[in-house]
Amino acid sequence: MRKITIPGEVLASGEDYLPGDGTEKRGNDIVAVRYGLLEETNKLFKVIPLSGVYSPRRGNVVIGKVENITFNGWVLDIGTPQTAFIPISETPRYVDKNGLDEVLDIGDMAIAKIMDISKRGIDLTIKIRGLGRIDAGIIMRVNSNKVPRVIGKEGSMISMIKDETKCDITVGQNGFIWIQGDNVEDELFAKKAIMFIVENSFVEGLTEEVKKWFDGEKK
């Protein structure tokens, strides 16, 4: 298993080493500034976080809750301290100024894509296919740092879960996950599988473990 780093811990000493995410260089030392798992590749040291808030990035697909409707768009809570906003211009079809709540009402959940991040906030779009209001299903939340494990290399993990549970699953980079299946049992099964991955995210050979888990569950 990878080594756990703690803030202030010296990971390496020497001029050739490079500080990656979650570390900083102090003199000759590479020092961790986050609790997480150590990853070293070619003298580049970085920390894979086990916890912490979601760091929004342009192009991320996220899932959020409509908090407010203004005259020209929707304010969403995507679990970040900054405000996220879908302007009326970023919808697939024309929206009447008085009909914003019919597209997305306060309390609705929606899938959106991050267009831009500025000091003002996070700009979202729902223009592309596959984005927009979520009408039915189960929404669960995991720490955003676990999302890469849930998705897996080139989507291999999430594909496995979709196949085994026969559910449609959209994983928001911000940790919100939408599961929709033909019945609630399948949806709950998918949720259980995802929780298993989250709880074992630091285990090596996770894909094998998940396969074994599915085999066990099917009995």
Added chain:
Amino acid sequence: METPKVTTERIREYLKQGKRFDGRKLDEFRNLTIETEVSDKAEGSARVKLGDTEVLVGVKMDLAAPYPDSPDKGNLMVTAELLPMSSSRFESGPPSIESIELARILDRMVRESKFIELEKLCIKEGEKVWNIFIDIYSMNADGNLLDAAGIGVIAALKTARIPKYDEKEEKVVYGEWTKDKIPVKKDTPLSITFHKIGEQIIVDPTQEEEDASETRVTIGSCNGVISSMQKGDHFALSVEEMDGIIDLSEKAWKTLHAKLEKALK
């Protein structure tokens, strides 16, 4: 963030089939663990875990003048704090209405059931009686803090001992206890909260289920005798639904009581 509407919709749908997300039956409580005597300073204490919901309850005593309308009885005061530590939904500041309601409901449950034999806590009639303070703290909130706290209150009271009293100095000697326990009745009052979700009534909701709940009725009872009741939250109940809850309460008490006894061993 509150549970999204799509999820609460699913909870409602699944309940129509008589099923819950975690596989429990409608009248089933989550896994219960109780640790008593968890505080070395309290007269009595308990840590209760009901699923992932965790509460800590402490009983402290001191001496005071009795209330004028009960000169020969000890006094009881119940407080509750929904600590911000236990959930992102709780804020720092003065007691919230949720914590006030919780404390008052449990106060009535203990008081009206006459569980504590307050007349035995009189030292000098009209002048000096024991005060019992029950303080409830939430440690982790995942639904049904009220019933978990109710269990904690009973467990803490049952195992509480009276502190030493120096008659000469007329002072309590804190940190030293007599062998005497707080006088309580044998029968245990318990609070059970019934939640209406769609057409179904469930007990012991998780946070998600609590978010899906339309209205709730808490019944404090002991072996079929109801001593306190409170309906809360926003929607109405039909008389049939209320009758149904009253009918369910006796069996629910028996089940929870058995669980409590088992957990206390």
Added chain:
Amino acid sequence: MTFKRPDGRKNDEMREIKAKVGVIKNADGSAMFSFGDTVAIAAVYGPKKMHPQHLVNLEKGTLRYNYNMLSFSVSERIRPGPSRRSQEISKISQWALEPVVMVDKFQGEVIDVHVNIIQANASTRCAGINAAALALAHAGVPMKDIVSSVSIGKLDKQLVVDLSKAEEDWEEGEGATDIPITMTSDGKITHMQLDGQIKGKQLKETIKMARKACKEIYEIQKKALKNSLEEEK
């Protein structure tokens, strides 16, 4: 007559220390830290939006520390709610942690640190700070270092490490002087208070003793984080 501590400890001996992370499931990060009977639990939420709006600091993030003692954590019940003492401790504890929390990484946002003293046998603010440092790290907050906190005492003329309640109430000779100190792992002081009577030379001694004790505490805090995943399973 040789000096003896009430519980028989050596002068530089701390009470049994326990530390564990992940004790509050809902929190973004959490930890328990205890010196003997003194038990503190810390839970961290954030970084998140700052409310109310007028308190927002756009230059750097805000670390909001809330120290609270449970009513039954002490022998004579404390009325629930904040007191002047708890408010002061909250502030100095915030200052004890701020130098190592990278607040410029979350400008305009807030991190809430809630510390509750479950059981008090002196050194509660130190236990609280130790728990808070662990909880912040556990929550994934970027930090330059972990801080460690301990109380050094002077009982009459004798210096001791990790004061218990009985020692706080010492009355013989010059009575008790209570000196809580918090340090980074490389020995920088982020918090120090004093309550009693002591000469400069001896005070400098206490800082040396604190440094040694903080190093030991740091190793235990480090272990709590390093073992955190095994605990989860």
